[in-house]
Amino acid sequence: MNEDVPVDDPWAVLRASTQARIGLGRAGSSLPTRRVLEFAAAHAAARDAVHEPLDVESFGAAVAEVGIGTPVHVRSRAESRAEYLRRPDLGREPADLAGLAPDGSDVAVVLADGLSPRALAEHGAGMLRALVDALGEQYRIAPPVIATQARVALGDAVGEALGVTTLVVVIGERPGLSVADSLGIYLTHAPRPGRSDADRNCISNIHPPGGQSYANAARITAALVAGSRELGVSGVRLKDTAGPELLA
């Protein structure tokens, strides 16, 4: 079927159908040196993405340039990365909500480091700009919140403090071996502490150019925001009502 593939590597044809690490060759029973180093490099990138902290100052400057206000920094109750990884419960609770008060906004955007601060550093400001482009004309958006050592549910307390109807959490996803800088977006209607995952809608795999684009993720988010405000609910019921085109 593919005449151009060199006869000495028939695995090349098979690799078109899967990203799995097939046909790696052997050194005795073990992997050849090159393959061991490739794997080590992928794992190192994933680990660094988990552990290197967000540079809040430079990220905050990039976020401020989007033009929806000066970002507020909220820390979770997890005081170190090691504690954050061990205690997801602490990552769901803000240490302090000073500086957050209702200002009549409809929508809050929380930019959370999650399991990949690198993803937020690389894509967070661009994602926020696309969200503002998609939502800004219809809704009043609160000044952005940057959350560190944060899990998705930390946004619930932030959303409640800001008095918004719609919460959008943009968060670094758990790094994989092939992609370490992917963002996810979680939408929660009427946020308040105690909301569960079943109350949220999720858009994942945002990491242009390989993954979903900012504009496409923002378009889906805008449709979910409109749907949730009309239905008065987010999560499983919104997904079932909204239909597959929203989740494509």
Next chain:
Amino acid sequence: MIRRQSLAGTTYTFDGLVEVMAKATPVRSGDQLAGCAASSDAERVAAASVLADLPLTTFLEELVVPYESDEVTRLIIDSHDAAAFSTVSHLTVGGFRDWLLETAAGPGAATVLAAVSPGLTPEMVAAVSKIMRSSDLIAVAAAVRVTTAFRTTIGLPGRLGTRLQPNHPTDDPAGIAAATLDGLLMGSGDAVIGINPATDSPQATARLLHLLDDVRQRFDIPMQSCVLSHVTTTVNLIEQGVPVDLVFQSIAGTEGANAGFGVTVPMLLEANEAGRSLGRGTVGDNVMYLETGQGSALSAGAHLGTGGKPVDQQTLETRSYGLARALDPLLINTVVGFIGPEYLYDGKQIIRAGLEDHFCGKLLGLPMGVDVCYTNHAEADTDDMDTLLTLLGVAGAAFVIAVPGADDIMLGYQSLSFHDALYVRQVLDLRPAPEFEAWLTRMGMADADGRVLPLDLAGSPLLALAGPLGKGA
């Protein structure tokens, strides 16, 4: 009951068996998250000392999870074999550890241990494992023999099986066939070729089952296939005549956690009967494939036991083996490092848990395998996996899981590679299941000593599996 233990001038107090068990458990993040772990190393040793002095009969009288509210407890208690228990019923937990080690070192160990097994409850086995060192867990597990069979025989001495796991993020048949080809060429797949489907749709599951069954028949491979869908999906496909070899389900150690998986004990017993009714096995009729893992009950919020206290995750894991034993599975494995660092933080905790799970499952009579694995946010790497794999090889694990290059591109975690399985077979002189090994030799893929040959794909007898590529050959 309040129990006290003094250590170096401090007296530690433990309220109830649940607390003694939890605080005696070697340190792990999941118990700290649940709030039931010992607060210091000294308190942990004090609890272990209390546990060591408890008579084994305690576990028949003082239940960790109430009988009235939990069907797993009812299954464990109602199926307890008092005659088998009589050999060790006079022992304390500490005395039982000594007895296990003496038995393992003596003649006829496998027979003695198999005879006692139905008399042991999961809680007794979990308790003794907590006061055993790694070498103890390995020495006793290595002496236990558990053999099951379907089209291959699992658990024979000197054998280590592999589950070939050819997952693909969109269940693409060509991608799955490519990963299957890679694994077969590396001598993997004698325990099962098992796919985690990307969706639980019956149509997708049926398509994958047909794909694997076609491969099996085309190359006359003594193997069993499995698509790891929900048990209800698989039972419906059985009724529709789809070629189902093994019936899969994830299970846990409490009724509540199993409810989170959407299963009950009667549902699982019926599924086992449905699978067996097909009579598709050639050398045996074990048809269930089960997966477990420490932390599943806590993550489902179904980890509370007697007195509303959190039960430690290792005791709950072992209770899932009590359920498994009623299902006579062909295969069962703990997915030990999959659930993340909030349950097992680092390589040390993953290795310890892997050895505990393997020991407990095997002593309870199960064909115990392990998915030796980790996630990128755990403090673990391939060196830790190499260590655990080697220890499990020594301990006589029934099988391990292997994926291309150790990278599961569907589930987003790292398991073992096909190469890792070849390594451990080489250094410990272990071989694949005999039926599968004979096939490898017949196909020219292994030499007379069972060594898998480094075959060129182009010259491989399986090239036709590669779809369009194979047509020109």
